[in-house]
Amino acid sequence: MPRNATTPARAQFDQLQASVKRCRLCEESLPLGPRPVLQIDPRAKILIAGQAPGRRVHETGVPFDDPSGDRLRDWLGVSRETFYDPTKIAILPMGFCYPGTGKSGDLPPRPECEKAWRRQILQHLDRLELTLVIGKYAQDWHLPDIKKNLTETVRAWKTSDAGVIPLPHPSPRNNLWLKKNPWFAKSLLPELKRATQAALRAQL
Numbered sequence: 001m002p003r004n005a006t007t008p009a010r011a012q013f014d015q016l017q018a019s020v021k022r023c024r025l026c027e028e029s030l031p032l033g034p035r036p037v038l039q040i041d042p043r044a045k046i047l048i049a050g051q052a053p054g055r056r057v058h059e060t061g062v063p064f065d066d067p068s069g070d071r072l073r074d075w076l077g078v079s080r081e082t083f084y085d086p087t088k089i090a091i092l093p094m095g096f097c098y099p100g101t102g103k104s105g106d107l108p109p110r111p112e113c114e115k116a117w118r119r120q121i122l123q124h125l126d127r128l129e130l131t132l133v134i135g136k137y138a139q140d141w142h143l144p145d146i147k148k149n150l151t152e153t154v155r156a157w158k159t160s161d162a163g164v165i166p167l168p169h170p171s172p173r174n175n176l177w178l179k180k181n182p183w184f185a186k187s188l189l190p191e192l193k194r195a196t197q198a199a200l201r202a203q204l
């Protein structure tokens, strides 16, 4: 097969990605309408499994292009260039479109995404070396055996499957959580940086 030829698996993936971009499955529940925001490529070595886009991300179409993203890149020790390279890092929230806001912040991710798309996409991401599971919704899905609250789940990060690290959301709204849990910066973040660099090196 010529070097640049599209394989059947790649063609299937491209078709899937195009279908996701056109999705209007739960548009009646979305206050600003559908705009799936995700970054995927079958060559990705790291998966960032998050919650759902916020309003700002809905407007820009760029995931984590905000203070939360700045902090997350700092936690990982990666540049914006690396972060937004889909052949290195996949960003796949539990819900792909902005779900709206309730009394205490953004609403939960729309459940339709998981059944319609997310499982299929994950089947194509078969080169992952590291999965970062951010926030309770993603942790409930990716770490179903850990029936703990977010703090306990993150604190028990050493007991997670190899290659899976639970994280709190890097939002400035979690500054108090970070202050109350100094072990996170002291023991988890150095390991997170090390695991990130190891996974990126596996790209070579």
Ligand code: SF4
Pocket: 020, 023, 024, 025, 026, 027, 034, 035, 036, 095, 096, 097, 110, 112, 113, 116
């Ligand atoms: S949230 Fe998911 S299921 Fe709903 S319209 Fe967006 S991509 Fe489709």
